Amino acid sequence: MNARRCPSCRTYVEESDLRCFACRGDLSKGGPVAPLRRPQLLRTVRKDKTASSALLVVLAVFGFIGVSTLVLNSGIALPARIGIAAILLLGVLAGVIPAGPGGSAAVSRPILKVFAFFGLLVVTGIGLIFALVLIIFVACATGAAGKW
Numbered sequence: 001m002n003a004r005r006c007p008s009c010r011t012y013v014e015e016s017d018l019r020c021f022a023c024r025g026d027l028s029k030g031g032p033v034a035p036l037r038r039p040q041l042l043r044t045v046r047k048d049k050t051a052s053s054a055l056l057v058v059l060a061v062f063g064f065i066g067v068s069t070l071v072l073n074s075g076i077a078l079p080a081r082i083g084i085a086a087i088l089l090l091g092v093l094a095g096v097i098p099a100g101p102g103g104s105a106a107v108s109r110p111i112l113k114v115f116a117f118f119g120l121l122v123v124t125g126i127g128l129i130f131a132l133v134l135i136i137f138v139a140c141a142t143g144a145a146g147k148w
């Protein structure tokens with residue numbers, strides 16, 4: 001599994017590929033690697049702002065829930081929980097309260113992204129837990145099958 005970069009868009013491609021899956025560029029041509037440029041595929045996704053915003057909101061909700069559970073987790077030291085709660089509160093306040101005329105969107109979107117980042121962590125964590133459970137389940141199932 002030897003990965004290399006597409007000379008046109010710098011996307012990682014398989015050594016055996018003849019054409020870049022992202023920009024359809026010819027991979028056989030050598031030469032210096034082109035400066036970083038977004039592949040057409042990603043640019044098309046970027047254009048769909050409604051979908052990306054919706055995804056951002058969904059992830060932000062996950063992030064909010066995730067951070068909230070941290071605050072409510074009695075296993076974590078109280079000062080740490082207060083700190084997390086303060087960050088959470090600040091984030092919500094900054095995200096909800098409009099920062100003057102026209103300024104609200106510019107402020108709330110980065111905040112949303114911060115929560116979306118937490119959400120991504122939460123979703124990734126849930127995914128990992130599911131994967132772990134699945135592995136344990138499979139390991140137990142195969143272990144039971146091969147019982148002696």
Ligand SMILES: [Zn+2]
Nearest residue numbers: 006009020023
């Ligand atoms: Zn490419």
